[in-house]
Amino acid sequence: MTDSFLKYPGYILRRAANAAKADLDERLSVFGLRQGNFSFLRLIDDSPGMSQSEAGRLLGIKSANMVAFASRLEQAGLLNRESADGRSLALSLTPKGRATLEESNRIVAEFERDLLQRVPESMRSMVIPILMAIWNPSDSD
């Protein structure tokens, strides 16, 4: 590596995130899931009945893009979309969706553990505070 890039946190952040995403996508491929699908399923499992627009807002997915995204999971038999009030859709997991989530939860827990363990123990407790500070969800999205 040319090294000149290793000074730039923004650059390393991107490479680290890309590598982590590729790693997790690979691990989740057995379930036909990817990083984004998994987060979505976990969110809906945590809050059954959540509307599609609310889920998109929390996950940073625009409503126009939520259509295909949620449809894919619905067609895979993992997601129910029921009309809530005429315009809102109430989302919930199907039994298959819950079973898939359950299995993939274990894989993702391993992934998260492996990720954390690459960080030297002395710095490990700062991983989340630092990433949260960089993300700054309050104003950036």
Added chain:
Amino acid sequence: MTDSFLKYPGYILRRAANAAKADLDERLSVFGLRQGNFSFLRLIDDSPGMSQSEAGRLLGIKSANMVAFASRLEQAGLLNRESADGRSLALSLTPKGRATLEESNRIVAEFERDLLQRVPESMRSMVIPILMAIWNPSDSD
């Protein structure tokens, strides 16, 4: 936010990287550049004559995808591609490419500074070590 996600470093890593990319893309849009273009220009400026395949290897861009990627920059008048040895292409910046890089360097320096300053001062020195550890470039790519 549902909070249940804020325990997962992999998730926060992704959101932080997405937010940072959107931020930088926005700042670079005046120059018609995006995060990836900029890294590429900086790499070639650091090492003029570097081959396209070598640049792709360092930046994690597959050779099939480098074609359109580099062509865009060439057509924008920022990049020279000259035949090096019959199969390799030697890359270098045009004067316009260097000028664009120079201007955008300042913008990116601001971006990197703003990003770092969101991290509390006491943790700031660990940003790069932590991200490097997560990335783990030696084996992951």
Added chain:
DNA sequence: TATTGTTATACTCTATAACTATA
């Protein structure tokens, strides 16, 4: 009027497979 969901569209990124030409 503002929100929810949708369609259409477009660009970028990433990935694989197959090919040509060259080392």
Added chain:
DNA sequence: TATAGTTATAGAGTATAACAATA
């Protein structure tokens, strides 16, 4: 044989604009 570059193709992510139906 291995490498450099290319073409073709496909899937996914993201963005905007415009629209219908509903609150």
